Amino acid sequence: MTKIKKIGTCIVAIAAFAGSTSMASAGTLEDVKARGKLVVGVKNDYAPYGMLNDKGQIVGFEVSLAKYVAKELLGSEDKIELVPVVAANRIEFLTAGRIDAIFATLGVTEDRKKVIDFTTEYVSAAGPSVLMAKDATISKWEELKGKPVCGIQGSYYNKKMTEEFGINLVAFKTQPEAYRALKDNRCIGFVFDDMTLQQKIKEADWTGYKVAVAPYEFLPMAGGLRKGDAEFQVAVDAAITKAEAEGKLIEWEAEFGMPHSQYIADRAKAAAAKKN
Amino acid sequence: MFGLDYSWLADSAYQQWLLMGVLNTLKLAAISSIAAMLIGMLGALGLTLRLFWLDALIELFVEVFRNTPPLLQMLFAYFTLSTLGLKVTDPSTGLSVPLLSAFACASIALSLFGGALAIEAFRSGIDTMPRSIIEAARSLGYGRWARFWRIEAPIAARICLPSLTNILTNLFKTTSQASVITVPELMYYAGQIYNDTFRTLEVMLLVLVIYVALVSILTFAMARLEAFMAFPGYGKGH
Numbered sequence: 001m002t003k004i005k006k007i008g009t010c011i012v013a014i015a016a017f018a019g020s021t022s023m024a025s026a027g028t029l030e031d032v033k034a035r036g037k038l039v040v041g042v043k044n045d046y047a048p049y050g051m052l053n054d055k056g057q058i059v060g061f062e063v064s065l066a067k068y069v070a071k072e073l074l075g076s077e078d079k080i081e082l083v084p085v086v087a088a089n090r091i092e093f094l095t096a097g098r099i100d101a102i103f104a105t106l107g108v109t110e111d112r113k114k115v116i117d118f119t120t121e122y123v124s125a126a127g128p129s130v131l132m133a134k135d136a137t138i139s140k141w142e143e144l145k146g147k148p149v150c151g152i153q154g155s156y157y158n159k160k161m162t163e164e165f166g167i168n169l170v171a172f173k174t175q176p177e178a179y180r181a182l183k184d185n186r187c188i189g190f191v192f193d194d195m196t197l198q199q200k201i202k203e204a205d206w207t208g209y210k211v212a213v214a215p216y217e218f219l220p221m222a223g224g225l226r227k228g229d230a231e232f233q234v235a236v237d238a239a240i241t242k243a244e245a246e247g248k249l250i251e252w253e254a255e256f257g258m259p260h261s262q263y264i265a266d267r268a269k270a271a272a273a274k275k276n
Numbered sequence: 277m278f279g280l281d282y283s284w285l286a287d288s289a290y291q292q293w294l295l296m297g298v299l300n301t302l303k304l305a306a307i308s309s310i311a312a313m314l315i316g317m318l319g320a321l322g323l324t325l326r327l328f329w330l331d332a333l334i335e336l337f338v339e340v341f342r343n344t345p346p347l348l349q350m351l352f353a354y355f356t357l358s359t360l361g362l363k364v365t366d367p368s369t370g371l372s373v374p375l376l377s378a379f380a381c382a383s384i385a386l387s388l389f390g391g392a393l394a395i396e397a398f399r400s401g402i403d404t405m406p407r408s409i410i411e412a413a414r415s416l417g418y419g420r421w422a423r424f425w426r427i428e429a430p431i432a433a434r435i436c437l438p439s440l441t442n443i444l445t446n447l448f449k450t451t452s453q454a455s456v457i458t459v460p461e462l463m464y465y466a467g468q469i470y471n472d473t474f475r476t477l478e479v480m481l482l483v484l485v486i487y488v489a490l491v492s493i494l495t496f497a498m499a500r501l502e503a504f505m506a507f508p509g510y511g512k513g514h
Contacts, residue, residue, distance in 0.1 A: 158468055
């Protein structure tokens with residue numbers, strides 16, 4: 001009996017500890033200013049949004065945006081710490097207070113809105129598509145039923161893939177593993193965000209592959225902030241809107257080789273009009 | 277209770293994922309535990325033959341598989357073996373596919389890792405045998421094999437049971453690493469569920485409870501076995 005009681009107390013203690021850390025959410029703006037540094041979760045394996053350059057530095061569309069936000073908040077784009085995150089841990093990092101904001105290909109979904117707040121939306125990203133060998137005859141999601149398809153653990157669409165499309169999802173922790181497995185024919189395709197796959201097929205190693213199944217949805221992307229931190233959100237939103245108005249996002253789009261997006265152009269125009 | 281939200285458990289998809297996760301974890305643990313014990317017995321038996329080349333081979337096996345992380349062994353089996361040519365042609369598609377499935381890779385890696393540890397455990401059981409017992413057996417006229425099977429092996433098995441329990445519980449928990457090579461065990465699905473629902477604490481707590489329960493069954497069974505096999509007057513036979 002005492003043993004069971006002890007285990008019970010332990011679990012309560014763990015729960016209480018976890019509860020107390022996630023409650024410290026308000027006042028990020030003061031924290032950031034006091035610290036003199038903005039800590040941002042970004043991708044480092046996800047061209048064009050966040051990737052490593054030849055010198056091993058993290059660069060990309062969202063990294064530039066995060067640096068711009070740091071400049072607006074703290075006066076210098078160098079007052080930033082870039083923390084590489086993956087889809088599976090980025091929201092945990094944010095809610096646990098390890099980062100101040102997420103700029104890491106975060107799609108705006110209703111489920112996520114229950115847990116975090118979003119900044120203003122800045123990109124309209126295509127949802128997942130499927131990369132397959134060039135001679136593949138499959139072109140519809142329904143045709144993938146029962147077939148092994150590589151994916152990434154923690155992707156928001158994984159449940160839809162297995163439940164709705166009946167795909168036999170083989171989900172890896174990271175992209176390089178999934179690409180390797182696709183080349184090894186462990187799966188017939190790789191389901192991932194369309195933007196990345198479109199870039200992938202331009203690479204020399206991947207000329208034998210095509211994006212065989214087109215995205216079924218388009219999803220706005222935004223930064224992620226801890227819930228109920230209005231002051232910080234206003235400051236970050238103002239920075240993003242300023243970048244849009246100055247045409248920065250269009251510049252970065254070109255810089256990182258993204259296809260021209262009408263969505264970004266329209267937002268830039270709207271932001272500029274609002275400013276004047 | 278404690279503000280925990282377990283409403284996601286009502287989703288039949290998540291129920292099914294958890295069930296499949298538990299089943300795959302049990303399957304993987306059972307296969308690798310049995311294989312590890314077989315490897316352990318064979319290895320320890322081989323060491324008793326005192327053949328220098330066999331000793332060297334077994335030692336090399338133990339050093340390689342005990343001193344490398346099981347995670348690395350799984351990744352190696354999954355990604356590297358097929359690149360090195362361990363492939364077959366799939367008759368339905370005509371494509372060259374890896375011979376070993378993710379589950380097979382995980383089972384093999386865990387069996388070899390657990391086997392290496394088990395060889396050492398069994399060996400320690402045989403090595404710590406009091407000389408007086410062996411001498412007593414000799415003086416009673418036992419030959420080499422009879423001595424091994426009727427006296428040394430039963431005593432060694434009893435001596436190494438506690439460390440074997442440790443190895444098996446560790447092996448059980450190490451199955452969680454198989455999620456890295458896409459074996460859909462408990463941690464694989466748990467990760468997907470908390471990514472979907474963001475109820476990280478709740479999912480982690482549930483998974484923790486499931487692991488504690490499953491491993492407790494194992495340790496309980498091993499403790500019973502230990503009590504059942506105890507020498508009268510020693511350890512649990514007190």
